[in-house]
Amino acid sequence: MLNSEYFINLENQYGAHNYHPLDVVLVKGEGVWVYDVEGNKYLDCLSAYSAVSQGHNHPKIKQAMIDQLDRLTLTSRAFYNDKLGLFYKKLSEMTGYEMSLPMNSGAEAVETAIKVARKWGYHIKGVPRHQAEIIVADGNFHGRTITIISFTSTHQYKHDFGPFTPGFPMVKYGDIKAIEDAINDNTVAIMLEPLQGENGILIPPEGYFKAVENLCRENNILLIADEIQTGLGRTGAFFASDHENVRPDIMVIGKALSGGFYPVSAVLADEPILGLIVPGDHGSTFGGNPLGAAVAIAALEVIEEEKLVENSRDLGQYMMDYLEEVPKKNIHDLRGKGLFIGIELKHELGGARRYAEVLKQKGILAKETHTHTIRLAPPLVLDKDTADWMLPIIRDTLLMD
Numbered sequence: 001m002l003n004s005e006y007f008i009n010l011e012n013q014y015g016a017h018n019y020h021p022l023d024v025v026l027v028k029g030e031g032v033w034v035y036d037v038e039g040n041k042y043l044d045c046l047s048a049y050s051a052v053s054q055g056h057n058h059p060k061i062k063q064a065m066i067d068q069l070d071r072l073t074l075t076s077r078a079f080y081n082d083k084l085g086l087f088y089k090k091l092s093e094m095t096g097y098e099m100s101l102p103m104n105s106g107a108e109a110v111e112t113a114i115k116v117a118r119k120w121g122y123h124i125k126g127v128p129r130h131q132a133e134i135i136v137a138d139g140n141f142h143g144r145t146i147t148i149i150s151f152t153s154t155h156q157y158k159h160d161f162g163p164f165t166p167g168f169p170m171v172k173y174g175d176i177k178a179i180e181d182a183i184n185d186n187t188v189a190i191m192l193e194p195l196q197g198e199n200g201i202l203i204p205p206e207g208y209f210k211a212v213e214n215l216c217r218e219n220n221i222l223l224i225a226d227e228i229q230t231g232l233g234r235t236g237a238f239f240a241s242d243h244e245n246v247r248p249d250i251m252v253i254g255k256a257l258s259g260g261f262y263p264v265s266a267v268l269a270d271e272p273i274l275g276l277i278v279p280g281d282h283g284s285t286f287g288g289n290p291l292g293a294a295v296a297i298a299a300l301e302v303i304e305e306e307k308l309v310e311n312s313r314d315l316g317q318y319m320m321d322y323l324e325e326v327p328k329k330n331i332h333d334l335r336g337k338g339l340f341i342g343i344e345l346k347h348e349l350g351g352a353r354r355y356a357e358v359l360k361q362k363g364i365l366a367k368e369t370h371t372h373t374i375r376l377a378p379p380l381v382l383d384k385d386t387a388d389w390m391l392p393i394i395r396d397t398l399l400m401d
């Protein structure tokens, strides 16, 4: 019988070691639950970094994928297909943006948003060619391509990988004055996560995002929101931007857009911005393929039909109320919005990894983020009974010596 150790060794021997996984080998998933090679069952509190918000192997999305697999998977954008237009329409109806541009990974969509904003800067704002600046924040996470790591503040993400792409002044996250100071005539956009997921579920001061939007309006600058992780219900609103009634000019989504079945990402904007992209400007062999489009339509329908945004809001609040009562013995800070909760442990404990290992032993898969923070981001199909099972276990683990 092939056990976990066998598969772990295989990965370690033949694969690049660009991750440090928990020692669990998963073979099956259903809803909020995943199962390992030995048949152990776990509650998935990571949800593939929020990509499986709809729960593992959601039957409706699976059926949409199977139906499409029986017909057509890839045409390239050299031809039209009968799914992409429907996907665009669904996205527009659900988000209020007039147009979208489909890609595959989140990083590709971020790159696309950068290109769109720069083109807007040269054609509409009149910035001198190749001088465009896009203001970003420290602690950001926007992906792993060379351009994107050019503006990370995480040392390891970039220090061996230069030379880098210029044009991204960085400011302190949450500090509106810092943005004001960084704006100049060449600023075409400000790109932010409304709250920083990978940086430990970091929530900026209330009113920050709205103030950024106002600055953008006053200075003829585009606001780009990277909602790849926070979007589509994760934080208890459809977009995290909605919490402050902000409407970014360019919205970047991915992850849960396909419910974990297939990489689908998209850039959303209105026609005056996305309409600037003309044939030949940008492309992707797989972007907008009928299989991905069919999957994404179903994944969006599930968010609507199962009221996942509302469930995220209500159960997230329920969990926060419970966790706030846990004695602060080991807890440095507790933050959350919807089912997106970060428990930052006291730094002298030496990191959250040990706690993630113990939670695993007890049937909960959570991953430390940013060394000291336990991230709780279960699928949004979580129900109250399961939350009631999980919360005392988390409490006990947080009180561990």
Ligand SMILES: *Cc1c(COP(=O)(O)O)cnc(C)c1O
Pocket: 049, 104, 105, 106, 107, 108, 110, 141, 142, 143, 144, 193, 197, 198, 226, 227, 228, 229, 230, 254, 255
């Ligand atoms: C995950 C993530 C990305 C990158 O998405 P990939 O699909 O891994 O390329 C970008 N931005 C944010 C906020 C993310 O959470």
